[in-house]
Amino acid sequence: MKAAVWKKKKVLELEDVPEQEVGPEDVKIKVEYTSICGSDPHIVDGKLPVSYPPRIMGHEMSGTIVELGERANTKGFKVGDRVTGNPVRYCGVCDYCRNGLEHYCLKLAEYFPPGTMAESVVWHEQQVFKLPDSISFEEGCLTEPVSVCLRGIELSDIKEGSSVAILGLGGIGQILLQLAQLSGASQVMVADPVESKRKIALEMGADLALDPLVEDMWATTMKVTGNRGFDTVIEASGNTDSAKTAIDMVGKVGTMVYFAVYPMNLELPIKPFDLYSRELTVRGVFMSPYLFPRSIAILPKLKLRPLVSKIYPLDEVVEAFEEQKRGQNIKILIKCSEG
Numbered sequence: 001m002k003a004a005v006w007k008k009k010k011v012l013e014l015e016d017v018p019e020q021e022v023g024p025e026d027v028k029i030k031v032e033y034t035s036i037c038g039s040d041p042h043i044v045d046g047k048l049p050v051s052y053p054p055r056i057m058g059h060e061m062s063g064t065i066v067e068l069g070e071r072a073n074t075k076g077f078k079v080g081d082r083v084t085g086n087p088v089r090y091c092g093v094c095d096y097c098r099n100g101l102e103h104y105c106l107k108l109a110e111y112f113p114p115g116t117m118a119e120s121v122v123w124h125e126q127q128v129f130k131l132p133d134s135i136s137f138e139e140g141c142l143t144e145p146v147s148v149c150l151r152g153i154e155l156s157d158i159k160e161g162s163s164v165a166i167l168g169l170g171g172i173g174q175i176l177l178q179l180a181q182l183s184g185a186s187q188v189m190v191a192d193p194v195e196s197k198r199k200i201a202l203e204m205g206a207d208l209a210l211d212p213l214v215e216d217m218w219a220t221t222m223k224v225t226g227n228r229g230f231d232t233v234i235e236a237s238g239n240t241d242s243a244k245t246a247i248d249m250v251g252k253v254g255t256m257v258y259f260a261v262y263p264m265n266l267e268l269p270i271k272p273f274d275l276y277s278r279e280l281t282v283r284g285v286f287m288s289p290y291l292f293p294r295s296i297a298i299l300p301k302l303k304l305r306p307l308v309s310k311i312y313p314l315d316e317v318v319e320a321f322e323e324q325k326r327g328q329n330i331k332i333l334i335k336c337s338e339g
Helices: 040-044 143-155 171-182 195-203 217-224 240-249 272-278 292-301 314-325
Strands: 002-008 011-016 026-035 060-068 082-085 120-124 128-130 163-167 187-191 208-210 230-235 250-258 281-284 308-313 331-335
Touching: 002 314, 011 314, 026 082, 040 314, 060 120, 060 143, 082 143, 128 292, 143 171, 143 250, 143 292, 163 171, 163 240, 171 187, 171 195, 171 230, 171 292, 187 195, 187 217, 195 208, 208 217, 217 240, 230 240, 240 250, 250 272, 308 314, 314 331
Parallel strands: 163 187, 163 230, 187 208, 230 250, 250 281, 308 331
Antiparallel strands: 002 011, 026 060, 026 120, 026 331, 060 082, 082 128
């Protein structure tokens, strides 16, 4: 089968690779679409050491079940079901899994599954979830980023009537915007230097969209919040300058969520006295424990198709990665199957 293989640092190639074997509890999925995560080019470039080459890339997908292992019968799957999946398999036995922290499972490395930028993928039944009939394959392959965004919203302390700022309007920022509104936020300001992304956000219901390279973010924050600052600020751009200044936009007893993945050596100028005097909460977001069932349930409430900027065939996956690096698109999808 064809697959996009990360060969070594800065080298991604389309290759013919053997199809994966189906174990007794496994599900084989014909991949319809997979989307490029913002972290994928960083992984290929060697800037994010979460896995190592050689490896099939991709972890956000939708597809059709084509084969089931003999014991893959817990969820009632059948051949032909339209599905998506959690790219991480958990053991369910270690202390972390048993205490609500499966994203820190002690066997994550052992269970690290193959990537989805291929014509098919084999995952354990635990990882696979059926898509609602109303959700297209294009929308369904965004379930994984929805799940991580749902985790970010859980940690953001957004309540009915909260004021929220979201910095960065890639796929994550756009989904966070919608989930913040569903969580009751009454005022959402967003920021991104790309005009087309700001336009989409306004169409999604953002109250105000700023270009952070042109406008004074702190001054605008004070103006729109009556000098109070936002109840919640979510930094989803990954920009180091934005990461350093975002906390100044948070109001007293507010919550600062660092959602993006930043350089490992980045240090932020956070003053403990500032945390004390303003009673701030500062959070990070790592994966999405136990959230796939809820993410599936909320998909029909989200506007996901407008977030798809471009679709490339699998044969053009290298070109798709180069386009992703330009930073002008929200989500780029790879069509992995023919027809």
